[in-house]
Amino acid sequence: MSSEPLIRFSNVTKVYGQGQVTFQALKGIDFSIAAGDFVAIMGPSGSGKSTAMNILGCLDIPSGGSYGFQEVHVETLTRNQRALLRRHQLGFVFQGFNLLSRTTALENVELPLLYRREPAAQRRAAAYVALEQVGLKGWEHHTPAELSGGQQQRVAIARAIVTQPSVLLADEPTGNLDTKMSQEVMELIRCFNREQGITILMVTHEPDIAAYAKRIIRFVDGKIESDRRNEESL
Amino acid sequence: MLWNTFLLALRAIRRNLMRSILTTLGIVIGIAAVITLVTLGNGATKSVTDQIASMGSSQLIVVPGQRSGPGGSDGAPSFKMADIEAVRAQIAAVSGVAPVVNKAVVVVNQTKNWLTVAVGSNADYFHVANWTLDSGRIFNDAEERAGKAVCIIGETVRNHLFGRENPVGSEIRVKNFSCEVVGLLKSKGQAAMGNDQDDVLVMPLRTVQRRLSGSQDIGRFMVSVQQGASMDAVKEQLYALMRERRKIAESGEDDFRVMDTRQIAETLTSTTKILTALLGAVAAVSLLVGGIGIMNIMLVSVTERTREIGIRLAIGALENEVLLQFLIEAVVLSALGGLLGILLATGASVGLASLMQVPYIFDSSINLLSFVFSALIGVVFGYFPARRAASLNPIDALRYE
Numbered sequence: 001m002s003s004e005p006l007i008r009f010s011n012v013t014k015v016y017g018q019g020q021v022t023f024q025a026l027k028g029i030d031f032s033i034a035a036g037d038f039v040a041i042m043g044p045s046g047s048g049k050s051t052a053m054n055i056l057g058c059l060d061i062p063s064g065g066s067y068g069f070q071e072v073h074v075e076t077l078t079r080n081q082r083a084l085l086r087r088h089q090l091g092f093v094f095q096g097f098n099l100l101s102r103t104t105a106l107e108n109v110e111l112p113l114l115y116r117r118e119p120a121a122q123r124r125a126a127a128y129v130a131l132e133q134v135g136l137k138g139w140e141h142h143t144p145a146e147l148s149g150g151q152q153q154r155v156a157i158a159r160a161i162v163t164q165p166s167v168l169l170a171d172e173p174t175g176n177l178d179t180k181m182s183q184e185v186m187e188l189i190r191c192f193n194r195e196q197g198i199t200i201l202m203v204t205h206e207p208d209i210a211a212y213a214k215r216i217i218r219f220v221d222g223k224i225e226s227d228r229r230n231e232e233s234l
Numbered sequence: 235m236l237w238n239t240f241l242l243a244l245r246a247i248r249r250n251l252m253r254s255i256l257t258t259l260g261i262v263i264g265i266a267a268v269i270t271l272v273t274l275g276n277g278a279t280k281s282v283t284d285q286i287a288s289m290g291s292s293q294l295i296v297v298p299g300q301r302s303g304p305g306g307s308d309g310a311p312s313f314k315m316a317d318i319e320a321v322r323a324q325i326a327a328v329s330g331v332a333p334v335v336n337k338a339v340v341v342v343n344q345t346k347n348w349l350t351v352a353v354g355s356n357a358d359y360f361h362v363a364n365w366t367l368d369s370g371r372i373f374n375d376a377e378e379r380a381g382k383a384v385c386i387i388g389e390t391v392r393n394h395l396f397g398r399e400n401p402v403g404s405e406i407r408v409k410n411f412s413c414e415v416v417g418l419l420k421s422k423g424q425a426a427m428g429n430d431q432d433d434v435l436v437m438p439l440r441t442v443q444r445r446l447s448g449s450q451d452i453g454r455f456m457v458s459v460q461q462g463a464s465m466d467a468v469k470e471q472l473y474a475l476m477r478e479r480r481k482i483a484e485s486g487e488d489d490f491r492v493m494d495t496r497q498i499a500e501t502l503t504s505t506t507k508i509l510t511a512l513l514g515a516v517a518a519v520s521l522l523v524g525g526i527g528i529m530n531i532m533l534v535s536v537t538e539r540t541r542e543i544g545i546r547l548a549i550g551a552l553e554n555e556v557l558l559q560f561l562i563e564a565v566v567l568s569a570l571g572g573l574l575g576i577l578l579a580t581g582a583s584v585g586l587a588s589l590m591q592v593p594y595i596f597d598s599s600i601n602l603l604s605f606v607f608s609a610l611i612g613v614v615f616g617y618f619p620a621r622r623a624a625s626l627n628p629i630d631a632l633r634y635e
Contacts, residue, residue, distance in 0.1 A: 059548060059629045080552050087550025098545045098632060101538075102249045112549045114238050159549070 004071055005032035006166065006199055007056065011065035014051050025051040027222035028065065035166065038193045038200040040210035040230075043219030050171065052219065053203045057090060057169045058082040070166075087115055091160030091198075093189075095172035097152045099144045105131060105155045106140040112163050130162040131155070134188055150181030154188065161192055168192065170202040174209050186212045239555055243562035246542075250535070257531045258571040261608040264524025265575025266582060268517035268604040269597075273583040275510030277592035282506045284593070285423070286499040292465060293362055295493040296472060297454040310489035312451035315439075317479055318356075321455070325471045327463035330358035333439050333455045337446040341435060342407040343395035350391050352408065352435045354442025362458040365436075370402035370417030373438050381440030383408075386417035388432040408435070411445055465494060521604060525611040532564075532615040540623040544631030547624070556624045557617070564616025568609040575608070576601055 014026040025048045033039055043049045054060040055067055058074055061082075067074040069089070074082065086092075091112075099108050109127040118126070131140055134154040144152050153173060160168050170189060174182035190212050193200045204210050211232060218226045247254045298310040315333065322331045335354040340347055353359070360372055373384050385408065392401050401415045422431040443450060459468050472492050480489060546556050579601075587594040623631060 054629050057548075060627065080554075083547065083550055083552050086548065090550075092548050094632070098541070098548070100249070100542060100545060103245070107245060111546075114242060115546075115549065115551050115555065117238055 006035040007033040008068040013064040040213035047219040048222040091165040093170040095175035130158040260527035261571025262575040264521040266578040267520040269579035271513040271517040279506040281592040330362040332359035332362040333452040348394040354439040368418040368420040378438040383413040388434040389421040390433040529615040540634040547628035560620035568612030572605040
């Protein structure tokens with residue numbers, strides 16, 4: 001493994017709006033994340049944690065500073081190049097699940113592989129394996145409407161990890177789930193971090209969810225307030 | 235890439251089956267309406283022109299009097315056989331002259347009887363009036379001169395007196411005398427005005443004059459013009475000749491008319507063409523309404539689809555891939571709707587055409603035109619909302635409510 005970290009934020013700023021009415025969501029952020037880490041980003045609403053997450057997920061670009069992902073300067077990439085980066089390196093889990101409605105779990109999980117142009121047989125096999133890994137064997141042909149919230153989020157996790165990404169980005173993954181389901185989902189995420197070495201970046205405002213992470217970065221008002229290792233997670 | 239995107243498009247169609255069906259239905263109805271109406275209009279035009287052709291395309295009909303319509307001779311004298319002879323002798327460009335005396339008669343074969351029209355004429359009548367024989371023969375010169383009791387019957391008369399049997403050689407009773415059926419006319423079907431041309435019985439002129447009408451008068455006569463000769467010139471000559479024979483002074487008005495079947499044909503054809511155009515306009519409106527339906531469904535579904543596009547973009551779809559997928563969806567639905575519409579229209583046209591007794595004519599240009607038009611609406615309104623959504627930031631598209 002090279003000494004260069006997987007992710008490096010250097011003085012990243014983000015400004016929304018133009019002219020007189022502007023809002024600075026990020027006011028110069030610096031951090032780096034090594035491959036295999038499990039990072040929780042916390043902070044009150046409006047603190048810039050979601051903005052940072054969008055930039056980390058290559059869904060948005062910084063206004064200033066630089067974002068290095070595997071030594072690639074993401075801020076210099078085109079829209080399509082960022083899409084390809086997402087396709088090959090990143091997996092997403094959202095608070096609202098964001099599964100395709102009226103589409104079976106299997107087809108939802110297959111979707112990223114379709115965009116990666118994997119052959120049909122491999123695509124199908126990989127989707128079955130991913131669903132089994134999240135404990136949904138036997139639920140492959142159910143649509144989201146037929147699944148509980150926890151099951152839907154597990155389908156979303158299967159969809160995120162089926163491509164074997166280097167980074168899994170989770171934006172409030174338990175925000176719509178009750179305590180028991182939240183624990184199941186977090187165990188699953190921790191498991192992918194430990195057993196497959198997938199780097200996890202997670203935004204949450206709940207301390208007991210953040211407690212699963214190895215490292216907790218706390219945002220306040222567009223700046224990093226604290227950045228510490230979380231010893232209890234082990 | 236194309237195959238994968240095609241697969242994605244098919245999945246999206248299946249996923250939103252109801253919306254897909256509704257979209258397709260709009261196209262199906264629009265296309266089917268236009269094609270059916272225009273096809274039926276074309277069939278009606280064809281049927282009218284066919285019937286006109288069956289009357290004989292280049293014939294002139296000379297009638298006494300100035301007013302048209304039945305009993306419209308307003309006292310003007312009828313024609314005599316000498317007039318017919320004069321026309322034949324003095325106008326070079328005529329190919330046939332046929333006197334016509336009509337008389338309504340009851341004809342009887344054993345227990346069956348039927349009221350029909352007996353036409354007294356000569357051998358020229360058959361080609362001037364554009365008749366062909368189905369079987370048997372026409373009357374010969376000797377029978378014509380002698381006024382023999384022989385007749386050639388039309389299909390309708392045959393059906394009523396003989397059913398499907400061959401009538402040739404049988405004796406039937408016409409009014410009060412017995413008459414031999416020597417021939418059967420080939421069916422012409424309905425005339426342009428809706429009367430049955432096959433409800434007829436043709437006899438030698440002299441037979442009708444002696445045994446039915448009891449006078450030497452000839453109600454009207456028909457003239458056919460030689461191929462390549464000018465109808466207008468013959469018409470002029472007919473006017474001049476008949477004025478002279480009927481002793482009309484230089485300043486006097488005609489007491490007869492020469493009608494030209496071409497003019498009748500032109501009038502009828504232009505009428506049906508106007509009707510076809512009108513039907514086409516009605517159909518075009520329905521195509522437009524169908525198009526607006528497609529547009530609505532496509533636009534309304536954009537809310538749901540914006541989120542879908544956001545999901546696809548987030549997991550790594552390129553903007554072009556998303557657009558291509560939407561384009562393929564729109565093309566598949568529109569093409570499917572177009573094909574179903576053409577099938578439905580063909581079925582409806584064939585069915586309605588036989589019901590209305592007009593010929594079915596496949597018109598490739600209207601099929602193509604309506605197909606292209608509705609496909610274009612489907613594609614344009616499927617594509618542009620998608621293009622707007624695909625150009626959003628994935629994050630904004632995901633949050634779209």
